[in-house]
Amino acid sequence: MKLKPGAWFLIGFGGLILLAFFIVALAPAPMPSPDAGFLRSSPMPVITGSRLPVLADAMPPFSGITRWWNTDGDRPLTAEDLRGKVVWIDFWTYSCINCIRTQPFLRKMWETYQDDGLVIVGVHTPEFAFEKDPDNVERAIGRAGLEYPIALDPNYETWNAYGNRYWPAGYFFDREGRLRFAHFGEGEYEEQERVIRELLEEGAALAEAPVGGIPMPAFALTRTPETYFGSARMASFANRDEFQAETDARYTLRDVGANEWSVDGRWNIRPEYAESLHAGNRFRMNVESNAMHLVLGSSNGTKRVRVTVDGVFTDEIEVTVKQLYTVARFPEGGRHLVEVELADPGVEFYAVTFGE
Numbered sequence: 001m002k003l004k005p006g007a008w009f010l011i012g013f014g015g016l017i018l019l020a021f022f023i024v025a026l027a028p029a030p031m032p033s034p035d036a037g038f039l040r041s042s043p044m045p046v047i048t049g050s051r052l053p054v055l056a057d058a059m060p061p062f063s064g065i066t067r068w069w070n071t072d073g074d075r076p077l078t079a080e081d082l083r084g085k086v087v088w089i090d091f092w093t094y095s096c097i098n099c100i101r102t103q104p105f106l107r108k109m110w111e112t113y114q115d116d117g118l119v120i121v122g123v124h125t126p127e128f129a130f131e132k133d134p135d136n137v138e139r140a141i142g143r144a145g146l147e148y149p150i151a152l153d154p155n156y157e158t159w160n161a162y163g164n165r166y167w168p169a170g171y172f173f174d175r176e177g178r179l180r181f182a183h184f185g186e187g188e189y190e191e192q193e194r195v196i197r198e199l200l201e202e203g204a205a206l207a208e209a210p211v212g213g214i215p216m217p218a219f220a221l222t223r224t225p226e227t228y229f230g231s232a233r234m235a236s237f238a239n240r241d242e243f244q245a246e247t248d249a250r251y252t253l254r255d256v257g258a259n260e261w262s263v264d265g266r267w268n269i270r271p272e273y274a275e276s277l278h279a280g281n282r283f284r285m286n287v288e289s290n291a292m293h294l295v296l297g298s299s300n301g302t303k304r305v306r307v308t309v310d311g312v313f314t315d316e317i318e319v320t321v322k323q324l325y326t327v328a329r330f331p332e333g334g335r336h337l338v339e340v341e342l343a344d345p346g347v348e349f350y351a352v353t354f355g356e
Contacts (some may be wrong), residue, residue, distance in 0.1 A: 001185025002096055002127070002167040002226070052198060056179035059087065062123075064157025067134045069141055069150040077121065077149055079177075085119045086199040087173040091164050093127045094140035095295045095324045097353040098186050099168045103144050105189050105214045109196060110148045112211050116200050117175070120148040125159045127167065128272055128350055130297060130322040139321060174199045189213025221333030222355040223288035224259045229349040232271040238262040246270050253282055258335065261285040261352075273348040275299065283340040289354035290333045297322030299346035306341045319347055329356070 059082075068074050071081075090106060092099040110120050126132045132154040141150055153159055162171065172181040172195050181195045190213050200206055227235055231245045238254040239262055246268065253264035265281030267274055276283075285292075296305075296319045303319040307327050317325055328338050 001098055004165045004167070052180040052195065054178045054180060055182070059173050059177050059179070060158070060161035062151055062158055063161050064153060064155050065151045066154055067137070067152040069138065070147055071149045082119060082177070084175050084203070085117050086175060086196065088118065088120045088196070089162070089171040089173070090120060090122045091125055091159060091167060091169040092122055093125060093131050093167050094137060095128060095131060095350070096167045097293050097324060097355070100144070100324065101217060102168050102186055103146065106148070107145060108211060108214065109193065112208065113196060113200060116206055117203060118196060118200060122146060122148060122150040123153050123158050124150055125153040125156055128295070136322060140323065172196070172199060175203050187216055217355045218290055218333070219355060221290040224354055226351060226353045227259070227261065228351045229261070229269070229274040230272040231269050234269070236260045243269065248277060253284060256284055256286040258286055258288070273297070273350045276342045276345060276347045276349070278345050279343060281342045283342070283349065285338050285352065286335065287338055287354065288333065288335040290330050291326060291354060291356040292328045292338055293324050293326050293353045294340070295324050295350035295352070297348035297350065299348060303347045304343035305347060306343060308339045309336055311337070322348070324353070
């Protein structure tokens with residue numbers, strides 16, 4: 001689960017989401033009986049006989065949406081379109097590995113329950129500037145095979161209306177448009193399906209049996225945290241003593257300790273990314289995980305990168321569009337030294353994430 005840096009819950013709707021977070025943590029325990037103390041302190045009533053409380057009376061509007069996909073004529077969804085539906089709002093961004101890993105579950109729920117009244121709306125709120133580009137988002141939707149409605153929220157207006165701070169984050173609304181459940185991050189798929197089924201069955205019985213979740217990543221094998229290479233959020237950089245912001249600077253490849261990274265050659269480290277300026281430059285990182293994914297981009301055209309793991313060549317990757325690339329897999333986990341040699345200038349390094 002990604003936390004938006006520097007973000008905190010907003011008052012109002014976002015304050016209710018904080019309550020939702022604790023309710024999610026307690027699920028699947030039943031809600032207290034109507035005379036319990038919870039009701040006296042809750043800002044919203046609980047529906048008698050349901051374990052799902054009402055967390056907000058109405059869904060926030062889709063604010064600041066600049067593009068829609070997978071709707072009739074790619075037009076905006078309206079309140080009328082969603083009337084009488086169970087609605088799952090999923091906040092995501094396409095280079096986020098946590099979001100990518102939840103997509104098989106989203107597709108599964110959409111395919112199973114759309115005819116029963118479930119509508120999923122993927123609100124794409126970008127982490128990086130390149131994720132604001134509608135063409136990049138459209139390519140990502142196609143790669144992921146997402147067929148439910150997608151909305152582009154480039155300036156965080158819908159995100160802020162929810163007081164959201166996570167990728168991915170799910171908000172579940174009943175047929176009357178009331179918030180009933182929220183979930184942050186990966187996992188708890190069976191619980192999320194139970195919520196969907198319960199909300200659907202408030203309107204009509206379901207004929208199909210539950211279809212279940214998807215396998216979870218082997219989180220125990222990952223000990224290296226997500227790391228950013230741009231100066232705004234840079235961490236674990238072994239060349240700190242050589243660092244110069246937003247200028248052509250020379251760096252010397254260093255021995256790296258656990259979870260550190262280093263570069264060699266001429267680079268320009270900007271707030272969002274570090275750009276390799278010459279062919280033959282190298283990147284090195286000491287990682288512990290079962291898979292390593294780099295968010296990379298190209299300043300112009302296709303770029304080639306060569307990957308070695310523990311001194312052994314493993315792969316050559318072509319960097320074309322700005323997206324997440326899986327550069328190495330280590331099925332048994334453990335600590336490894338990964339090096340990337342840049343055959344072409346102009347490769348942009350945004351972040352590294354881990355695990356599968």
